[in-house]
Amino acid sequence: MRPNFHPSLVNDVFEDPCLFINFLFENRAIAFDLGDIHNLSSRDILKLTHIFVSHTHIDHFAGFDRFLRIALGRDKTVHIFGPRNFLTNIEGKLASYTWNLADNYEKSLVLRATEVTTEGLYTQTYACRDHFIPKDPVRQAPPSCILTEEPGFTVKTVILDHGIPCLGFCLDERFHINIKKDALTSMGLVPGPWLQDFKKALYENMPPDTIINARGEKGEHPLTLEKLADSIAVITQGQKIVYITDVVFNRSNREKIVLFAQNADQLFMESYFLDSEKDIASAKHHLTAKQAGEMAGMACAKKLIPFHFSPRYTACRDLVEIEAMESFAQAMGKAQG
Numbered sequence: 001m002r003p004n005f006h007p008s009l010v011n012d013v014f015e016d017p018c019l020f021i022n023f024l025f026e027n028r029a030i031a032f033d034l035g036d037i038h039n040l041s042s043r044d045i046l047k048l049t050h051i052f053v054s055h056t057h058i059d060h061f062a063g064f065d066r067f068l069r070i071a072l073g074r075d076k077t078v079h080i081f082g083p084r085n086f087l088t089n090i091e092g093k094l095a096s097y098t099w100n101l102a103d104n105y106e107k108s109l110v111l112r113a114t115e116v117t118t119e120g121l122y123t124q125t126y127a128c129r130d131h132f133i134p135k136d137p138v139r140q141a142p143p144s145c146i147l148t149e150e151p152g153f154t155v156k157t158v159i160l161d162h163g164i165p166c167l168g169f170c171l172d173e174r175f176h177i178n179i180k181k182d183a184l185t186s187m188g189l190v191p192g193p194w195l196q197d198f199k200k201a202l203y204e205n206m207p208p209d210t211i212i213n214a215r216g217e218k219g220e221h222p223l224t225l226e227k228l229a230d231s232i233a234v235i236t237q238g239q240k241i242v243y244i245t246d247v248v249f250n251r252s253n254r255e256k257i258v259l260f261a262q263n264a265d266q267l268f269m270e271s272y273f274l275d276s277e278k279d280i281a282s283a284k285h286h287l288t289a290k291q292a293g294e295m296a297g298m299a300c301a302k303k304l305i306p307f308h309f310s311p312r313y314t315a316c317r318d319l320v321e322i323e324a325m326e327s328f329a330q331a332m333g334k335a336q337g
């Protein structure tokens with residue numbers, strides 16, 4: 001199976017986190033956290049349509065400036081989500097620059113920011129053409145764990161405890177559509193943007209007689225959705241990508257994380273300390289590698305990717321990885337009885 005979503009940590013485990021999730025069949029990406037993003041090309045940064053920030057400690061949010069620098073002057077709306085106080089943080093960032101020449105840009109970047117709290121979702125819009133000063137009052141919606149819902153996928157959140165509220169994120173692909181290349185060829189069809197229309201029609205559950213303008217070797221080739229689905233598509237369960245960082249190990253967090261990460265295909269988990277330093281981990285509201293592995297195992301995750309290690313382990317990174325993986329295997333064994 002060739003997955004639609006390709007997550008990759010932008011940096012080494014000792015650097016400021018950002019999980020970049022590339023959409024393989026669209027010129028588009030989303031990010032979990034905006035730590036150091038200098039390793040991302042401008043082209044990749046411009047693919048971002050949605051950014052989800054776990055919390056605004058500087059190691060998770062300092063990349064906002066780089067993002068803003070690259071996206072400025074583009075005709076683009078970017079949705080950005082964060083925890084309690086997020087609108088104040090965004091406004092603080094935007095207020096730190098002078099925008100008197102912003103009118104010179106022909107195209108206007110628009111940031112649509114949402115603060116996620118237990119009381120509700122609070123959204124405000126900041127447009128470059130307005131010098132990033134909001135025109136309308138903040139829009140309030142009831143509390144929801146669903147932040148983004150599109151035909152092909154959903155992004156959900158869970159509010160966790162890091163001494164402050166900190167968001168965990170999950171990208172859930174609704175189902176996965178594989179295209180049978182050999183079937184395409186035998187029907188005289190060629191890949192192209194029309195495959196996106198085809199997939200979108202399936203995700204949106206459109207009627208079987210919907211006409212899709214498939215691309216043939218000699219031009220357009222209209223076919224029904226049903227005919228195409230039967231002949232060129234294989235539908236499998238979608239993938240689930242979960243990102244958990246900067247959380248204290250307590251009962252409430254553990255229960256929430258195990259439930260949230262259940263059966264994740266890829267589970268990215270902070271592993272800031274070794275378990276021999278679990279008192280420091282607890283005082284700093286972080287996990288140990290052992291605790292991360294244990295929760296990943298209890299959640300029956302298919303794959304654990306430990307990240308966000310304390311720089312104190314630079315010379316012994318293997319120890320952190322091994323501790324997380326051993327604990328993961330052990331807890332998984334128990335969970336599966």
Ligand SMILES: [Zn+2]
Nearest residue numbers: 057059060246
């Ligand atoms: Zn951190």
Ligand SMILES: [Zn+2]
Nearest residue numbers: 055057162246
């Ligand atoms: Zn933090």
